[in-house]
Amino acid sequence: MYEMLLRADVVVADISTGNVNAIYELGVRHALRPNTTVIIKEDVGRLYFDLNHVNTFEYRHLGEDIGAREASRATKALAALIEGALQSSSPDSPVYTFLPRLQQPKLSEEEYAELLDEAEAAHIYLSGILRDGQKAFDESDMAGAIKAYQLACEIKPGEPFFIQQLALATYKSKQPSELAALLSGLQIISALEPDSSNDPETLGITGAIYKSLWLLTSDRVQLDLAIRYYGRGFEIRRDYYNGENLATCFDMRSLTQSEAAEVTFDRMSAFKVREQLISILGKIVADGSFDERSDRRWVYATLSNCMYALGRVTEAAVYQSDFLAQQPADWEIASFETSKAAVLEIAAVRDAAKGHPA
Numbered sequence: 001m002y003e004m005l006l007r008a009d010v011v012v013a014d015i016s017t018g019n020v021n022a023i024y025e026l027g028v029r030h031a032l033r034p035n036t037t038v039i040i041k042e043d044v045g046r047l048y049f050d051l052n053h054v055n056t057f058e059y060r061h062l063g064e065d066i067g068a069r070e071a072s073r074a075t076k077a078l079a080a081l082i083e084g085a086l087q088s089s090s091p092d093s094p095v096y097t098f099l100p101r102l103q104q105p106k107l108s109e110e111e112y113a114e115l116l117d118e119a120e121a122a123h124i125y126l127s128g129i130l131r132d133g134q135k136a137f138d139e140s141d142m143a144g145a146i147k148a149y150q151l152a153c154e155i156k157p158g159e160p161f162f163i164q165q166l167a168l169a170t171y172k173s174k175q176p177s178e179l180a181a182l183l184s185g186l187q188i189i190s191a192l193e194p195d196s197s198n199d200p201e202t203l204g205i206t207g208a209i210y211k212s213l214w215l216l217t218s219d220r221v222q223l224d225l226a227i228r229y230y231g232r233g234f235e236i237r238r239d240y241y242n243g244e245n246l247a248t249c250f251d252m253r254s255l256t257q258s259e260a261a262e263v264t265f266d267r268m269s270a271f272k273v274r275e276q277l278i279s280i281l282g283k284i285v286a287d288g289s290f291d292e293r294s295d296r297r298w299v300y301a302t303l304s305n306c307m308y309a310l311g312r313v314t315e316a317a318v319y320q321s322d323f324l325a326q327q328p329a330d331w332e333i334a335s336f337e338t339s340k341a342a343v344l345e346i347a348a349v350r351d352a353a354k355g356h357p358a
Contacts, residue, residue: 003115005029006107009036010082016042016061018198019160034096034104036085040078044237054094057081061237067289126155133165140331145169163191164201171209172331178216185209194229203233204242211249223253240277244302247273247309248339251346267350274306281306297326301336309343 005011005028013026029037039054042061059066059074066074091097096104129151136144149166156162171185186209192199194206207229214222227249233242247270254266281303284290293299300323307316323336 001025002028003107003112003119006032006105007112010038010085011036012038012040012078012082014040015056016040017200021158021160030093030095032105034091034093034102035088036082037092038078038081038085042237055092067287068292069289122155126152129155133169137165137169137331138329140329142169142173142331143175146173158191160192160199160202163188164205167205167209171205171212178212182209182212182216186213198236200233200237200239200242203229203236204239204245207233207242207245207249211245214249214252220253220256223249223256227253234273238276238280240281240302241298243273243277243280244305244339247271247277247306248342248346251309251343251350255346255349270309274309277302277306297323297328297332300326301328301339305336305339305343308340309347311347 005025011026011029011033013022013029015022015026026037026039038057040057040059043058044061057078060070085092091100096102129148133145133148133152136142136148146166146169149162149169152162153159153166167185167189170188171182174181186206189202189206189209192202194202197203207226210222210226210229213219214226227246230242230246230249233239234246250266250270250273254263254270257263257266281299284293284299285303290296290299300319304316304319304323307313307319320336320340324333328336
């Protein structure tokens with residue numbers, strides 16, 4: 001990585017999630033090269049560090065991927081930005097801007113060629129491991145996924161995606177017991193410091209583990225923690241996975257409250273989150289680029305469960321059919337059914353008590 005940061009003609013750094021590895025590597029690049037470093041980020045979300053003095057390219061994110069229209073616009077604009085950077089002799093690194101006499105470090109072609117061969121061999125090996133991990137997930141083989149992502153983490157320690165996938169496979173495995181798997185998953189994801197993370201995936205996995213601990217132990221502390229992490233994930237980027245689970249956890253907590261005002265607060269919070277989700281996802285489905293999204297099944301699943309929770313059963317059933325038509329993996333279907341059962345059970349209890357959120 002350090003060699004590439006030094007030698008690459010252009011480095012494009014996406015700092016959208018505030019990932020500490022990406023920010024550190026951006027700093028290394030700024031120290032090694034005076035120019036041809038392009039910083040990009042999505043147009044929403046907050047960053048907890050100071051890069052206001054550096055030009056940043058912004059793009060619109062739609063969830064798990066970017067739609068065709070925005071991809072086309074961003075591609076053209078980013079290409080023009082890169083071409084401009086390659087032709088310019090002016091520094092875009094704040095290091096060389098404010099220390100203009102600083103000399104750039106050098107590496108010989110022979111030294112670089114030797115290191116590059118080693119890096120390419122390692123990349124091929126790692127790519128095979130990642131294919132095995134994805135195949136295991138597709139086949140609901142959590143033991144296989146754990147094995148693959150453990151290897152990936154050994155090859156590239158600290159890589160957030162590998163840690164996230166390992167934590168997900170571990171807690172989903174329920175081995176050697178459900179409780180042990182959840183605690184192991186929590187220990188793994190803690191390496192990404194969810195308390196300060198801006199990454200919705202990290203926050204969503206952490207929230208899911210605490211939610212599962214609550215369902216297993218009935219310990220109210222676990223439920224409060226699930227709400228904390230899901231809430232942060234929804235607040236930062238209006239991430240719909242975090243939002244759906246946040247609403248469900250609010251509903252769950254409303255059933256444990258002894259004060260009428262607390263019951264009302266939790267129910268109204270759940271209702272408002274689902275209203276936002278239906279609005280957000282409705283626009284996503286209506287967008288012309290929706291068919292190109294890789295997360296269509298989860299958009300449908302979220303809309304279905306939101307509708308079930310609000311008593312809009314006919315619409316919920318349609319979205320459920322749309323979800324199943326995407327041919328999700330067995331573990332994905334099980335996850336959907338678990339969420340559906342939870343919202344239906346909560347709705348039944350609420351209706352029995354004749355307490356509606358609206």
